[in-house]
Amino acid sequence: MIYTILMIKKIIMGNWKMNPESLEEAKKLGDEIRKKIVKTKRTTVVLCPPAVFFNSLKPKIATKNIKYGFQNVHPESSGSFTGEVSARMAKNMKAEYVIVGHSERRLMGETNEIVGKKVSSVIKNGMTAVLCVGEKEIDENAHHLIFVRDQIVKGLSGLKNEDLTKLVIAYEPVFAIGASKPISGHEIHQRNIFIKKILTGLYGKEKAFSVPILYGGSVNSENAKKIVVEGSVDGLLVGRDSLKALNFAEIVKSIDSL
Ligand code: PGA
Numbered sequence: 001m002i003y004t005i006l007m008i009k010k011i012i013m014g015n016w017k018m019n020p021e022s023l024e025e026a027k028k029l030g031d032e033i034r035k036k037i038v039k040t041k042r043t044t045v046v047l048c049p050p051a052v053f054f055n056s057l058k059p060k061i062a063t064k065n066i067k068y069g070f071q072n073v074h075p076e077s078s079g080s081f082t083g084e085v086s087a088r089m090a091k092n093m094k095a096e097y098v099i100v101g102h103s104e105r106r107l108m109g110e111t112n113e114i115v116g117k118k119v120s121s122v123i124k125n126g127m128t129a130v131l132c133v134g135e136k137e138i139d140e141n142a143h144h145l146i147f148v149r150d151q152i153v154k155g156l157s158g159l160k161n162e163d164l165t166k167l168v169i170a171y172e173p174v175f176a177i178g179a180s181k182p183i184s185g186h187e188i189h190q191r192n193i194f195i196k197k198i199l200t201g202l203y204g205k206e207k208a209f210s211v212p213i214l215y216g217g218s219v220n221s222e223n224a225k226k227i228v229v230e231g232s233v234d235g236l237l238v239g240r241d242s243l244k245a246l247n248f249a250e251i252v253k254s255i256d257s258l
Contacts, residue, residue: 008212010228011168011235012252013046013130014242015071015099015216026053032245033066040065043235043256046097047242051085054093069097069130072105075117087118091125098122099237101155102132103174112154120158123166130237131155132216133195134172145194152198161203168212169195170237176217178239185230188215192232221250228255 014033020026026049037045048069049057058068074084090098100122101115115131122129133151135144152169159167171191176182192213199208215227216237224236236255241247 008210008234010043010255010258011046011212011214012043012248012255013048013069013097013099013170013214013235013237014248015102015237015239016047016049016242017071017104017239018050019243023053023056026050026057029243029245030057033248036245036249037065037252040252040256042258043252045252048097048099051090054095058094067096068094069099069127070095071099071102073098073100073118073122075114075121077121087121087125087127090122091127095127097128097130097168099130099132099170101151103134103136103172103177112151115151115155116157119155119167123159123163126166128166128168130168130170130214132170132172132237134174134177134217136174138173148191148194149198152195153202156202161207164203164207164211168214168235169199170214170216171195171233172216172237174217179218182215182218182223182227185226188227188231188233219251221247221254224251225254225258228258 070090073087077088212234214235
């Protein structure tokens, strides 16, 4: 059988997390990023500001080159869920992407089952779900691989084959997030292949190879290109360096020129 391996457009996502502290600063950062990222040819840029700033930033950052997303949603459309924001609300605010299952949310008690419901809800509402997976530590008996496989299998349990066009997987080893350096390009490549194997087992090779795999964890303007090349990943999920307009723009430029 001949498989068509698609050339996937690269995706660079900026996860602002719970930053900056005021709407003024958020608008300024959005403006700076918009000015610095002029035109990309092969890269989709996605900004994920805090939900509370989303609507004020949207007219500024909703250009052809820059898409925008939420950092989290609740799977139900509405109801008695104090403090929550639903996937339907995100969609109604014209979000196109939602980060789901980030390790910082899992640390607050989000289980694989909850993550799975969120992934389904995001896709059902017509947005792209960015499912974050990654081991907390590496152990010599390879339990960390079982851990990641479980996150993927359970995270995708509600999806049908056709839903895969709305899926991105972000591999983020927890110990590399907010750290001083990413894991090596070789290790990223190994995990990339591992994730593709799991997806192949679930959906077949052709579908599996169409799902973009991103890397996240201590990505910066200096290491971004090396990570994408050595890890053969389809893009990056950037935390700290997405809060520095110049650095973020440098990351986008270096990947777009590949
Ligand atoms: P970092 O965060 O780039 O600051 O390490 C990455 C992430 O949490 O997605």
